[in-house]
Amino acid sequence: MPKPAPTQQLIDGLLKGDRLALARAISRVEDDAAEAARIVRGVFAQTGRAHLIGVTGAPGTGKSTLVSALAERYRAQGLTVGVLAVDPTSPFSGGALLGDRVRMTGHSGDAGVFIRSMATRRGTGGLARASADAMLLLDAGGFDRVIVETVGAGQAEIEIASVADTVVVVEAPGLGDEVQAIKAGLLEIADIFAVNKADRKGAGRTVAALEMMLETGGAAAQVRSIFHHGQRMAMEAAASETDAEERWPIPVLETVAVSGGGVDQLRDALERHWAWLEGSGARSAREGRRLGHMLQTLVQAEVLARMERTLPPGLRSDLVEGMMRRQIDPYSAAAEMVKKLSG
Amino acid sequence: MRDDQIRVLIAKPGLDGHDRGAKVIARALRDAGFEVIYTGIRQTPQMIAAAALQEDVDVVGLSILSGAHMTLCPKVVELLHAQGQEDVLVLLGGIIPDEDAAELKAAGVHAVFGPGTSSSEIIAFIRTAMAGG
Ligand code: B12
Ligand SMILES: Nc1nc2c(ncn2[C@@H]2O[C@H](COP(=O)(O)OP(=O)(O)OP(=O)(O)O)[C@@H](O)[C@H]2O)c(=O)[nH]1
Ligand SMILES: [Mg+2]
Numbered sequence: 001m002p003k004p005a006p007t008q009q010l011i012d013g014l015l016k017g018d019r020l021a022l023a024r025a026i027s028r029v030e031d032d033a034a035e036a037a038r039i040v041r042g043v044f045a046q047t048g049r050a051h052l053i054g055v056t057g058a059p060g061t062g063k064s065t066l067v068s069a070l071a072e073r074y075r076a077q078g079l080t081v082g083v084l085a086v087d088p089t090s091p092f093s094g095g096a097l098l099g100d101r102v103r104m105t106g107h108s109g110d111a112g113v114f115i116r117s118m119a120t121r122r123g124t125g126g127l128a129r130a131s132a133d134a135m136l137l138l139d140a141g142g143f144d145r146v147i148v149e150t151v152g153a154g155q156a157e158i159e160i161a162s163v164a165d166t167v168v169v170v171e172a173p174g175l176g177d178e179v180q181a182i183k184a185g186l187l188e189i190a191d192i193f194a195v196n197k198a199d200r201k202g203a204g205r206t207v208a209a210l211e212m213m214l215e216t217g218g219a220a221a222q223v224r225s226i227f228h229h230g231q232r233m234a235m236e237a238a239a240s241e242t243d244a245e246e247r248w249p250i251p252v253l254e255t256v257a258v259s260g261g262g263v264d265q266l267r268d269a270l271e272r273h274w275a276w277l278e279g280s281g282a283r284s285a286r287e288g289r290r291l292g293h294m295l296q297t298l299v300q301a302e303v304l305a306r307m308e309r310t311l312p313p314g315l316r317s318d319l320v321e322g323m324m325r326r327q328i329d330p331y332s333a334a335a336e337m338v339k340k341l342s343g
Numbered sequence: 344m345r346d347d348q349i350r351v352l353i354a355k356p357g358l359d360g361h362d363r364g365a366k367v368i369a370r371a372l373r374d375a376g377f378e379v380i381y382t383g384i385r386q387t388p389q390m391i392a393a394a395a396l397q398e399d400v401d402v403v404g405l406s407i408l409s410g411a412h413m414t415l416c417p418k419v420v421e422l423l424h425a426q427g428q429e430d431v432l433v434l435l436g437g438i439i440p441d442e443d444a445a446e447l448k449a450a451g452v453h454a455v456f457g458p459g460t461s462s463s464e465i466i467a468f469i470r471t472a473m474a475g476g
Pocket of ligand 2: 058059060061062063064065066100103151152153196197198199200255256257258259
C-alpha cells in the first residue's frame with residue numbers, strides 16, 4: 001500500500017476544493033484524535049461560512065430521501081451542499097451498515113454535492129464523535145450548506161441541537177400521531193417541522209397536532225432554553241437568544257420527499273431561518289453555544305484520557321471491589337478517583 | 344485514541360436486480376466489524392467511483408449476476424485509478440465464468456468470488472490484503 005498522504009497535504013488540498021483530500025481528511029479525523037487536532041487546527045480559520053443544518057426524526061420517516069431532494073433544490077439555486085449521513089455502529093461487532101446513501105442517488109457527476117456516510121462508533125446522542133469535526137471540514141471545503149442526517153432518533157438523540165444552526169425534525173403520519181409527537185424530546189429542538197410522506201393518509205392530522213402543540217405550549221422557545229441550560233451550556237449568549245428565539249414562528253410543512261413535493265417550501269423555510277438567525281443576532285448566540293459545547297466535549301475527553309494515563313494502576317478495580325463489598329459508596333469512590341487526578 | 348476502521352463500498356453496477364448476494368455480503372462484513380456503505384442497485388460506474396471517493400473506502404465490492412461484468416468492472420477500475428484511488432482493493436462477486444475472472448484480474452480486479460463462497464473466506468481475504476500493505 002502507498003504511504004498515506006502527509007496531513008498538511010490533505011489540509012491544503014481540502015481547502016483548495018480537492019474532494020479526495022477532503023474525504024481522506026474526514027477519515028483521519030474519525031480514526032485518530034491527534035490527527036483530528038492537527039487537521040481542525042489547519043482549517044478552523046476557514047470555517048464559519050456554511051449554514052449548518054441538522055435533520056433528525058424517527059427511523060424511516062424519510063430523512064435521507066428528504067435530504068437528497070433538498071440538496072437538489074439547493075443546487076437549483078446554485079448553492080453547493082455537503083451531506084453527512086450518520087448511521088449506528090453495531091455494539092456487538094463494531095461494524096456498521098451505512099444505508100442512507102441508497103436514498104441519495106442522483107447527484108453523481110455533480111461536484112457541487114458531496115455525500116459522506118459516518119458510523120456513530122463511540123458517539124452518543126445520534127451522532128458520531130467526529131461529526132462536528134467533519135462538519136467543520138465540509139464547511140472549510142467550501143460547501144454553502146452542510147446537512148447532517150442523524151441516526152433514526154428517539155427522544156434522547158438531541159445532540160444535533162448542539163452542532164447545527166437550524167434543526168429540521170422530520171415526522172411522518174401514522175407513527176402514533178399526537179402521543180408520539182408530544183413524548184419526543186425532538187419537539188423542543190425543532191426550528192422547522194417537516195411532516196413527510198404527506199401523500200399518505202393522516203398527514204393533515206399530524207400537522208394539526210404539531211401546530212396545536214406549538215400554540216398551546218407557545219413554549220417551545222422557553223423549553224428550548226431550559227433544555228440548553230440543562231445541557232450545561234448556560235452562557236450569557238443563551239439569554240439573548242431566548243428573547244430572539246420567541247420571534248421565530250416554527251413552521252410545520254408538508255413534504256413528499258419521493259416526488260419532491262413541498263421541498264421548495266422546506267428550502268425556503270431554511271433560507272428564512274438562516275436570514276432570521278443572522279438578523280436577530282441568534283446566529284452568533286448559537287455559534288457561541290456550539291463552540292462552547294465543542295470545547296467542553298474536547299476538554300472532557302482530554303481529562304478522561306489524562307485520568308486513564310495517570311491513575312495509579314489498580315485503583316479503579318480496587319474501588320469497584322470496595323463498592324461491591326459495600327465498603328465504599330459510588331460517590332465517595334468517585335471523589336477518591338478525582339482526588340488522585342488533581343493531586 | 345486510534346481506530347483503523349476498514350471501510351467497504353458494496354455496489355451493484357448496471358441494471359442487474361439480483362441484490363441478495365450483495366446484501367448477504369454487506370451484512371456479513373458489518374458483522375465482521377467493517378463499516379459497509381451500501382449503495383443499492385442500478386449504479387453506473389461513475390456513481391460507484393464518486394461514492395468510493397467521497398466515502399474514502401479501502402475496498403470496493405461489486406456484485407454482478409447479469410453477465411455485464413466485462414464492460415462494467417474495467418470501467419470502475421479505470422475511474423478509481425484516474426481519480427487517485429489506485430490503492431483501493433476491488434472485489435467482484437456473482438456469476439462470473441472462470442475465463443472472464445482471469446481477464447478481469449489482469450484488468451485490476453483483485454479477486455473474484457462465485458456462488459457458494461463463504462463469508463469467512465471473503466473476510467479473511469480482505470483482512471489479509473489490508474494487513475499486507
Ligand atoms: C434468486 C434469483 C433471482 C431472483 C432475484 C432476487 C433478488 N432480489 O436477488 C429473481 C427471481 C428476481 C431473479 C430474476 C432474474 N434472474 Co435470476 N437468479 C436467481 C438465482 C436462482 C439465485 C441468485 C441468488 O440470490 N443467490 C444467492 C446469493 C447469496 O448468491 P450470489 O448472489 O451468487 O452471491 C454469492 C457469491 O456470488 C458472492 N458474491 C456476490 N456478490 C458479491 C459481492 C462481493 C463484493 C463479494 C466479495 C462476493 C459476492 O458471495 C455470495 C455468497 O456466496 C440465480 C441462479 C444461481 N444459482 O445463482 C439466477 C440467475 C442469476 N438469474 C438469471 C436471470 C437470467 C434472471 C432474469 C433475467 C430472468 C428473467 N428472464 O426474467 C431475471 C432478471 C432480474 C433482474 N432485474 O435483474 C441468470 C443469470 C444468467 C447470466 N448471468 O448469464 C441466473 C444465473 C440463472 C441462470 N442459470 O440462468 N433471479
Ligand atoms: N410514500 C412516501 N414514502 C416515502 C417518502 N419519503 C420517503 N419515503 C420512503 O420511506 C422509506 C424510508 O426512507 P428513508 O429516506 O430511508 O428514511 P430515513 O428516515 O432516512 O430512514 P433511517 O435513516 O433508516 O432512519 C423509503 O422506502 C422511502 O422511499 C414520501 O414522501 N412518501
Ligand atoms: Mg436515512
